[in-house]
Amino acid sequence: MTVGIKDVALAAGVSVATVSRVIGNGPVSEALRSRVEDAIRATGYRPNLSARRLRSQHSQTIGLIVSDIRNPFFTAVSRAVEEAAYHAGMRVILCNSDENPERELLYLRLMQEERITGLIFAPTRTTLDGLDGIGLDFPVVLIDRGGPSGGHDAVVLDNAQAAATLVDHLHAQGYRRIAGLFGNTSTTGVERHDGYRAAMAARGLEADARFIPPYAEAAETEVARWLGGPDRPDAVVVSNSLLLMGVVKAVRGLGLSIPGDLALAGFDNEPWTELVGPGLTVIEQPVHDIGRTAMELLFERLDAPARPARKVVLSGTCVVRGSTAGSKSLAGAAVP
């Protein structure tokens, strides 16, 4: 039915070993090589990857588990990872955990069964805590969520500094009641919170932070309540683009204006942040570098399994727009 290596060998009048060498770029004389290539074309032969992987004992596959593929941050990182993998002759298995620890475990198991070469992973805090106990047979590089420098290679944003930058910017614009809204499933939310809190303290301001599930709906509900209550802030720092969207919705739903009634500063320079209201001030992450660096760390780890874990911390860029204009009016501009 479907054509195998034997059919090609027969058609080319060579052994299967020779066909295998041709498709694997092994040493073959030009004469035989072209005969085999003709036979491959004639038969429409396609090598069976399961067989190749089983026999050769390497999968040429890297795993990538992200926490929410709807978050454009992760689709951008995925693209960078795939590009790097492609150039290295590897493919990638992309899985989406939806911030669900059970699904993370499920996918980790799948990765084991696929015998992947290595994993790039943005884990929930729950799974990160138990990661060492799982006994994975491959190296893992964490992205976006490193946690305290621990046993794993990681590439993350300088979250604390980025959050502090936003606080400082808001402060410079004249805001004082600066609240913070953070995702509660990732170490990233925690680190951004720490930076926020430290910067507030340094300015002698009182922090007012909330941790919520990292979805737009949760932010919308939370902020609607917040703005109606006694602790109403006049500015808010928001720890990811999904939450940011929810905040914008809440403000609009209440018929309030940005930044007049509430100034807004968030993370991730998605295309739409430029188009909403007066434009949203955000920290832009080097998404492409994050993906590429993760692959580099992974390859280096494969080369040198024993060397100590490394954590690469990348800086974000603050893109200032109208959502933080404050009393002094301010045109949109990029600030390094």
Add this chain to the structure above:
Amino acid sequence: MTVGIKDVALAAGVSVATVSRVIGNGPVSEALRSRVEDAIRATGYRPNLSARRLRSQHSQTIGLIVSDIRNPFFTAVSRAVEEAAYHAGMRVILCNSDENPERELLYLRLMQEERITGLIFAPTRTTLDGLDGIGLDFPVVLIDRGGPSGGHDAVVLDNAQAAATLVDHLHAQGYRRIAGLFGNTSTTGVERHDGYRAAMAARGLEADARFIPPYAEAAETEVARWLGGPDRPDAVVVSNSLLLMGVVKAVRGLGLSIPGDLALAGFDNEPWTELVGPGLTVIEQPVHDIGRTAMELLFERLDAPARPARKVVLSGTCVVRGSTAGSKSLAGAAVP
């Protein structure tokens, strides 16, 4: 090194056949089953999927090739496909062609080598035209881009009607110089154009349509030029959300207002379309149904390879917002 089925068999004191039956849910006595399960836990055994696939001759894998994973339409469809696949005990390989026919061919080859069970595919026009000549060994279900009902199962939006709905709506709002902007890589762009043109003709209006690459940048450039020229429209129908974003950027870049200087109606009810300017009028696609239906068609095709191809055409919903408010003011509301 890594533990195999033999190690488990040894540890449990049974044959490898019995271990295989346990992990495959075959018939095994309770006594042996629990002994094997203990051994699996004790050894941390994970079956090798390559070996299972090779031996069992089914990959339990479906392929999914989308044209642009940054388009939220496709990330939403992917989620629906994955969900359905998961419930059917299958996994999915997701690939991103970037609207590039060469990459499509590359991925089709990969799918063959993976021996996938079936493919869900959003092809470029180029690849769609040559699809029958490629000799794929698995069934394919087209999504988003069906082309003329041909040899393939497909699930698509009623594109012509959706585009006509937008034209009719704009007409009812008092607009007459209604332009159209369409992606040039997909049959979808063509069908939406046809619906646009027919609706314009039915109203006695002159059509003014342009086909461009389906990226925000292309739309931005094109519209900036258009609005500066002699054929300046007062409304525009835009065939996808990436293009729509580009149009909004162009309008803002010129300091013009929506809908005062230009009314806008597009496709895909992305979260941000609600938040930009007065809100954007769009056709909402049943993204979840599209993914689910594609999987259903695929399974039915696997059951009955010989039966004639089916094309499922789903209707969109017009979500009216301020971007098409026209002279009469209009609040945002959903219209079926």
Add this chain to the structure above:
DNA sequence: CTGAAAGCGCTTACAG
């Protein structure tokens, strides 16, 4: 229900 044995489609030492 259980086990011994064959074999899925390849790759890779090993000889020549």
Add this chain to the structure above:
DNA sequence: CTGAAAGCGCTTACAG
């Protein structure tokens, strides 16, 4: 450079 042969880790008739 080339081929014969073993074997990757499983599953699945086939007997019992």
